[in-house]
Ligand SMILES: Cc1cc2nc3c(=O)[nH]c(=O)nc-3n(C[C@H](O)[C@H](O)[C@H](O)COP(=O)(O)OP(=O)(O)OC[C@H]3O[C@@H](n4cnc5c(N)ncnc54)[C@H](O)[C@@H]3O)c2cc1C
């Protein structure tokens with residue numbers, strides 16, 4: 001796996017245009033610290049800030065604003081990379097555009113990203129205006145997401161994926177935007193302390209019963225009707241980052257993540273069918289995240305397409321492989337696909353069935369790395385690379 | 388503060404220079420690679436807003452010391468603080484197998500670092516005093532199997548800094564000796580991470596407080612103060628048995 005956390009310098013920033021150039025290890029955390037107070041934010045709002053520009057390109061990350069602003073790659077203007085034979089190449093949407101498109105979402109397999117140039121977005125204040133609302137079931141959830149999309153830059157929902165029947169897919173919808181200067185507190189938000197999960201919990205802590213209790217509490221704690229107000233940007237943008245080592249909650253065997261997108265063309269019923277399958281298999285996920293996605297972007301292996309994305313944590317159990325297989329079969333039947341950045345179990349034939357773009361991407365990858373120098377554990381599993 | 392930093396292109400020096408630039412100190416960077424110094428200067432300029440000067444200074448070339456400090460004084464319009472984080476590390480096995488590397492390490496981490504400090508001392512005292520902050524190491528506290536040579540160089544450096552502090556504090560030169568424990572930087576990249584490892588940002592916060600206060604000795608991360616107290620108390624026959 002590639003990475004550059006030690007190369008984290010800002011190389012240039014133009015405040016007139018918001019154009020930033022930095023080494024690929026520059027983190028979103030650092031970006032927020034340096035630029036929010038100056039009136040700029042990252043062009044996408046993923047669920048964690050402990051990621052680097054290089055990782056954001058390699059996974060072509062998307063966030064709560066995907067329905068409006070697309071993936072990170074749409075805002076990247078230039079990349080400097082070291083390709084398989086060691087040469088350094090600059091690429092952009094205009095120059096070596098094949099390499100550029102194959103690198104967005106290419107999971108580092110087209111070359112080592114050294115520098116990233118992108119556009120930041122101007123914001124009126126570093127605070128967030130948030131509204132949240134309790135939603136009774138999956139159909140209403142999708143309607144509410146689609147309805148909020150045109151008016152709100154940031155939308156996402158938490159759903160309780162254990163509740164069945166009439167409450168299938170109930171949850172809390174969040175909508176947000178950057179607060180106007182007049183609404184926001186006058187001082188900048190202070191960095192927040194993060195408590196840590198101190199040790200690995202025993203495996204029984206995350207059981208169906210405890211997750212059911214947690215999800216139900218989370219749902220019912222929110223009163224009916226809409227809650228609104230100004231909140232700290234980190235609490236809205238990165239709710240999971242608040243607790244360090246949250247993965248320890250899942251016990252010694254840990255968990256895997258799973259994220260898929262189901263196209264709008266498959267109809268609302270697709271998300272319902274997905275949740276029905278998931279709940280019938282009893283994959284005890286804590287709250288899972290549902291998100292409205294906009295159109296597919298230029299990245300050749302980028303994950304999102306116009307539809308609804310669902311992301312879950314799945315505690316590792318003996319039957320995890322068969323659960324992922326079953327979910328993937330449903331996703332293929334609905335015309336959707338999975339997110340490589342979160343995947344640890346998908347089978348190669350399933351991936352090929354989801355990705356008609358794969359041959360084109362593979363052709364470009366081979367062109368830039370004919371010897372197959374760049375491989376990962378994931379590319380060995382899914383793309384059949386030699387170990 | 389008007390500060391010259393030798394070693395800010397990476398690691399703890401980079402983190403410390405960022406903190407100083409962000410709070411508005413005037414910073415000049417000394418180092419051996421012009422292109423790399425320029426990249427670091429741009430980083431600090433975006434974060435801090437002020438211009439950052441650079442000058443070539445290589446701990447393996449003592450003839451660069453005076454001109455580099457001279458250039459820093461010109462760029463800063465004065466000088467009241469000098470920080471040295473530059474240093475060389477290599478594993479004991481490698482040093483034993485490669486006497487030339489061992490000689491270089493002893494030269495860089497002790498003799499030439501001291502020579503650089505002497506040049507900085509003269510210049511600071513000529514301006515009425517200031518602060519000299521130098522990164523030594525917890526490796527200099529005891530003779531230990533994995534760091535025989537590196538530890539010896541750092542032990543010598545620590546003693547030099549202690550003497551300097553005693554001799555010149557009254558004249559206005561405050562010496563700050565930093566003893567990092569294990570910190571995740573390019574120097575330790577690839578080594579197994581022991582307990583109580585620190586991050587450069589945390590070290591920088593602590594060291595900047597020590598520079599402001601003129602604290603003569605600072606362990607970073609803080610936990611290493613207690614750990615080293617225990618290690619200093621261990622009898623010799625125990626040190627001979629243990630592997631660390
Ligand atoms: C709590 C949490 C929430 C998340 N929420 C979202 C979300 O909302 N939206 C979303 O899109 N993703 C999300 N993710 C996934 C995450 O954004 C991606 O996995 C991202 O790629 C991680 O970046 P990283 O810098 O940590 O890279 P790593 O995790 O270190 O690496 C990820 C991939 O990027 C490659 N890579 C990293 N750096 C480079 C480089 N310099 N050159 C070439 N390849 C490189 C690696 O080879 C690897 O394939 C989330 C992850 C977590 C843990």
Ligand SMILES: NC(=O)c1ccc[n+]([C@@H]2O[C@H](COP(=O)([O-])OP(=O)(O)OC[C@H]3O[C@@H](n4cnc5c(N)ncnc54)[C@H](OP(=O)(O)O)[C@@H]3O)[C@@H](O)[C@H]2O)c1
Nearest residue numbers: 394396397398399445446473474522524569570572573574
């Ligand atoms: N990391 C630890 O765990 C640890 C523990 C105890 C003590 N220390 C000490 O703390 C200090 C900083 O360490 P670090 O981890 O931040 O190191 P680092 O990341 O390796 O950075 C070392 C810095 O020193 C510079 N340098 C090296 N040799 C030089 C030379 N001959 N001339 C000029 N500059 C030179 C490097 O410049 P280039 O960019 O040109 O290479 C770099 O900027 C060192 O003195 C080290 O011995 C570190």
